[in-house]
Amino acid sequence: MSIELSDYGRALEVFEADMGRAGEDVVSILLYGSVARGDISPGRSDLLDAYVFLDERVFDDRERFIAALEVMAGACERLALSGIPFHPFHYFGMDEIGRTPALYLPSWSSDSFSRALAGEDVRAQIGSSAASREAAAASFFEARRSMGHGLARYYNKEELTELDRERVMHGLVSLKKHITIMACLALGRWVEATRAVGELEEALPGLDTGVLKVVAARREVPPAHLDEGELRTLIREMLTFVEDLHDRLVARLRATPAGA
Amino acid sequence: MREMHNQPTPPPKPRGWLAAFTQYVKRRYEEEKVKSSGRVEEAADKLIAALGKDLHCLVYYPHLIPSKKFPHPFTVGGLVVVFNDDVQSTVELILKAHAAAPPDMSLHCLRRSELPELSLPAFTWLDMVNKHVRLPYLLRHKGVVLYGEDVRRLISLPAPDVLLNLHVEACRHFVRNHMILGWLATGNYAALVNKLDWQIRCLMATALLSHGLLDERADSIPESFARCFPESRASQVWEEFRALDAGAAGSAGPASRRTALEAAWLFENFLRCLEGQPK
Numbered sequence: 001m002s003i004e005l006s007d008y009g010r011a012l013e014v015f016e017a018d019m020g021r022a023g024e025d026v027v028s029i030l031l032y033g034s035v036a037r038g039d040i041s042p043g044r045s046d047l048l049d050a051y052v053f054l055d056e057r058v059f060d061d062r063e064r065f066i067a068a069l070e071v072m073a074g075a076c077e078r079l080a081l082s083g084i085p086f087h088p089f090h091y092f093g094m095d096e097i098g099r100t101p102a103l104y105l106p107s108w109s110s111d112s113f114s115r116a117l118a119g120e121d122v123r124a125q126i127g128s129s130a131a132s133r134e135a136a137a138a139s140f141f142e143a144r145r146s147m148g149h150g151l152a153r154y155y156n157k158e159e160l161t162e163l164d165r166e167r168v169m170h171g172l173v174s175l176k177k178h179i180t181i182m183a184c185l186a187l188g189r190w191v192e193a194t195r196a197v198g199e200l201e202e203a204l205p206g207l208d209t210g211v212l213k214v215v216a217a218r219r220e221v222p223p224a225h226l227d228e229g230e231l232r233t234l235i236r237e238m239l240t241f242v243e244d245l246h247d248r249l250v251a252r253l254r255a256t257p258a259g260a
Numbered sequence: 261m262r263e264m265h266n267q268p269t270p271p272p273k274p275r276g277w278l279a280a281f282t283q284y285v286k287r288r289y290e291e292e293k294v295k296s297s298g299r300v301e302e303a304a305d306k307l308i309a310a311l312g313k314d315l316h317c318l319v320y321y322p323h324l325i326p327s328k329k330f331p332h333p334f335t336v337g338g339l340v341v342v343f344n345d346d347v348q349s350t351v352e353l354i355l356k357a358h359a360a361a362p363p364d365m366s367l368h369c370l371r372r373s374e375l376p377e378l379s380l381p382a383f384t385w386l387d388m389v390n391k392h393v394r395l396p397y398l399l400r401h402k403g404v405v406l407y408g409e410d411v412r413r414l415i416s417l418p419a420p421d422v423l424l425n426l427h428v429e430a431c432r433h434f435v436r437n438h439m440i441l442g443w444l445a446t447g448n449y450a451a452l453v454n455k456l457d458w459q460i461r462c463l464m465a466t467a468l469l470s471h472g473l474l475d476e477r478a479d480s481i482p483e484s485f486a487r488c489f490p491e492s493r494a495s496q497v498w499e500e501f502r503a504l505d506a507g508a509a510g511s512a513g514p515a516s517r518r519t520a521l522e523a524a525w526l527f528e529n530f531l532r533c534l535e536g537q538p539k
Contacts, residue, residue, distance in 0.1 A: 059528060059532065062525055065525050065528065066521045066522075066524075066525060069440070069441075069444065069521055069524055069525075070521070072441055073441055073444035073445050074445075076441050076442070076444075076445035077445045080445060080446075087437070087438070087442070088437040088438060088441035088442045088445065089437060089441070090433060090436060090437050091436055091437070091441075092432065096432065099429070100433075101383055101429055101430075101433050102383070103383050129425070129429075131381070131422050131425055131426060132383065132426070132429055134381055135381035135382055135383045135426050136383055138380035138381050138382060139381075139382045139383050139384055141377040141380050141382070142377075142380065142382035142384055142388065142392050143382070143384050143388075145368050145369065145370070146384065146388045146391075146392075147384070147388075149354050149358065149367070149368075149369055152354050152355050152357075152358035152359075153358045153359075153363050155355050155358070155359070156355065156358070156359035178384075236351070236355070239351050239354060239355070240351050243349070243350050243351055243354070250374070
């Protein structure tokens with residue numbers, strides 16, 4: 001099945017209509033990611049990067065909550081049938097709007113990165129706790145070990161199965177997207193994900209980001225067609241990038257007094 | 261001959277000399293059990309041989325995830341591989357360490373001066389948060405030094421309430437979409453109920469840090485939680501969750517969906533109770 005750009009628009013219309021069944025219990029539906037930015041790659045961009053905010057009273061009443069959940073799960077079922085790559089959206093109570101994860105705050109700062117699909121545009125109210133901001137700014141260090149070093153286990157494996165290749169590629173793409181934004185947050189630069197690489201190149205002169213471009217170019221190759229030797233080289237180069245980024249980051253943080 | 265350190269660090273919040281002595285005996289017992297486990301020994305030997313003079317120390321810790329499958333110790337555990345500070349490039353060492361360690365063990369590689377990074381808060385994927393949230397406590401209080409310097413005293417302990425709030429935040433973000441909506445949409449009702457049960461136990465384990473409790477079996481965690489937080493409505497919510505007919509969730513028909521929806525409702529309630537948890 002060939003996915004066209006127009007299919008995304010139609011899927012969103014159906015989603016909006018489905019969510020309308022919850023009436024005023026849905027206060028706001030916000031989009032972020034490629035659909036909100038308007039840079040959809042048909043067939044590759046997935047649905048649905050969205051935050052749905054529910055009336056906080058939904059969480060006080062068992063039947064009201066279950067009714068809202070049925071509407072949201074039903075909307076997910078329909079989206080999954082569209083043929084477009086799909087993952088479920090996030091939902092929050094309006095009383096949680098000031099306590100969303102800080103890692104994603106930059107997405108809500110501009111119309112270039114997010115937009116309201118339905119209901120009130122509540123982006124200006126979205127916030128995070130101080131602890132969440134602190135965690136977002138420190139997440140790079142855990143991600144370095146779990147996401148970055150985690151790929152090393154495949155490097156010396158005698159044979160990479162198709163599933164292994166898929167996991168390696170997924171890990172590389174995930175690192176490209178997330179480790180860069182986490183590094184920016186560690187530097188106190190709260191930028192949206194698409195701006196992260198440029199921001200790092202500016203903040204840490206000499207950082208070689210070449211492997212990120214290679215990963216971006218190879219992500220559309222089916223796992224079965226990925227050469228084992230090339231994947232091992234990519235793992236080593238990504239690990240080199242992550243470790244270099246870590247060392248430069250630590251050097252910068254040590255040289256910059258806290259709060260400066 | 262490999263150097264080993266067996267001195268236990270003080271147990272968390274001992275109450276009276278008898279409690280402290282009991283903790284000490286338990287800890288020595290656990291350390292001896294770990295060292296007598298051939299699997300950890302074998303992994304340690306391979307890592308020491310692979311990393312040579314660049315290895316500063318090696319610490320084992322029991323796993324952090326309460327699991328029904330591996331009630332105690334939770335699973336096979338994890339290893340912290342500490343390189344010397346004068347190591348210039350860590351890339352080759354990380355590749356060697358991962359080649360030497362069993363793939364089912366968590367592995368943390370870093371230089372000695374980077375040890376404080378293990379205690380930093382993190383917001384990553386839920387399975388990583390589930391593992392990371394109790395790591396400093398397990399290292400400090402349950403860690404066993406297999407080689408080199410005893411660095412357990414260098415591991416700082418984040419405030420338990422901060423960790424709990426981060427754990428709740430990660431659940432709000434990742435459980436609601438991937439588990440609750442995702443599995444309701446695909447009709448995976450029994451899996452949803454089981455996973456929410458497991459996730460509630462993980463959250464309880466984090467909450468118990470504020471009472472200095474680490475050595476909890478997955479099946480006894482709810483009981484300890486109820487004992488430590490007698491005034492909390494979270495314990496009542498758990499009782500309601502436990503009363504759900506898990507068997508119904510695995511059957512066909514509307515009853516199974518209703519059970520899964522009820523489980524999601526109770527999970528939401530549990531999260532909200534934890535946020536207002538009396539300390």
